[in-house]
Structures are given as C-alpha cells and as structure tokens.
Amino acid sequence: xDSTDTKACHACAxxxxxxxxxxxxxxxxxxxWSFFNPALTFxxxxxxxxxxxxxxxxxxxxxxxxxxxxEAYRDDVFVTxxxxxxxxxxxxxxxxxxxxxxxxxxxxxxxxxxxxxxxNSAGEMADAHSQNTRLVVLGHDEIAFRVETKGLRPRxxxxxxxxxxxxxxxxxxxxGW
Ligand SMILES: [Zn+2]
Numbered sequence: 001x002d003s004t005d006t007k008a009c010h011a012c013a014x015x016x017x018x019x020x021x022x023x024x025x026x027x028x029x030x031x032x033w034s035f036f037n038p039a040l041t042f043x044x045x046x047x048x049x050x051x052x053x054x055x056x057x058x059x060x061x062x063x064x065x066x067x068x069x070x071e072a073y074r075d076d077v078f079v080t081x082x083x084x085x086x087x088x089x090x091x092x093x094x095x096x097x098x099x100x101x102x103x104x105x106x107x108x109x110x111x112x113x114x115x116x117x118x119x120n121s122a123g124e125m126a127d128a129h130s131q132n133t134r135l136v137v138l139g140h141d142e143i144a145f146r147v148e149t150k151g152l153r154p155r156x157x158x159x160x161x162x163x164x165x166x167x168x169x170x171x172x173x174x175x176g177w
Pocket of ligand 1: 007010011012013014022023025026027028
C-alpha cells in the first residue's frame with residue numbers, strides 16, 4: 001500500500017486507508033464534520049429539539065396571554081365624520097348613515113358594534129339603531145362604514161344623529177368572543 005493512500009487513525013494511530021470514514025480497528029470516526037458522526041449528530045439534534053420546545057412554549061404563552069379588551073380602548077376608536085341619507089327600499093323608508101371612523105390604538109378590532117341615535121329638532125332622542133357589523137379596523141387606521149336602518153318615525157325625527165362604537169373584539173384574542 002502506497003503511503004499516500006494511507007494515514008494514521010487520529011485515535012489509535014493505526015495505519016488506515018485515507019478514504020476511511022471509520023477506523024476499522026477502533027471504530028473512531030475520522031471526519032469530524034460528517035453528518036453521520038454521532039459525536040456531532042447528538043448535540044445538533046438536542047439543540048434543535050430544545051429550540052423547538054422553547055419556540056412552542058413561547059407561541060403558546062403568547063396565544064394564551066390575555067389580550068386587551070375594547071373597554072380599555074373605547075376612547076381610541078371614534079367616528080371622525082358621518083352623515084345621514086334618506087331613501088326608499090321596497091316601499092320602506094330608509095335612513096343610511098355613512099362615515100369614517102379612526103382607530104388611534106395599536107390594536108386591530110373586529111366585529112365593531114355601532115350605536116346610532118337619532119334626534120328631532122328639539123334635541124330629543126327619537127329613534128335609535130345598533131348593529132353588529134363585520135367591520136375590522138387595523139391599529140392606527142381609518143375605515144369607512146355604512147349602516148342602514150328603517151326610518152319608521154316621521155322624517156322630522158331624524159334631524160340630527162350621533163354614532164359611536166360601543167363594542168368590538170380584539171382580533172388577536174383567542175377564542176375570539
Ligand atoms: Zn483507530
């Protein structure tokens with residue numbers, strides 16, 4: 001055997017083939033960085049499984065942590081503009097309120113519950129309408145809304161209106177009600 005084809009095992013110093021991955025005498029792995037070297041595979045697997053467990057625990061903790069409710073942010077979600085429009089739909093008089101609302105909080109809110117109060121020219125509340133919308137507003141964003149209701153009262157009872165968001169659900173809350 002040519003000496004260039006052989007080398008000394010770095011564990012037992014036995015003359016072995018240069019290409020040998022495992023020493024035939026002492027079974028020592030010759031290449032440190034082989035994927036199959038158990039000395040390397042074990043710590044890598046161990047670190048990987050450990051990282052996986054930590055990531056899972058952190059994700060679970062994040063999902064379980066109580067999310068802020070709308071009550072704490074009520075003042076941060078407000079109607080910036082709105083107007084009333086009157087129409088007719090299948091012989092029903094309708095009142096449509098359209099407008100925009102702003103979310104000053106960083107939280108994404110969904111299922112906005114809108115409360116509209118209608119006042120006559122004397123300033124007395126004459127009608128009201130509340131609606132659970134499917135609206136979603138992102139944190140620090142503005143959306144347009146449109147709420148329609150039957151105008152059952154005389155037209156003069158719809159002289160003024162007020163819109164407010166009474167309730168909403170934190171979109172990141174789980175299970176989400
Ligand atoms: Zn050896």
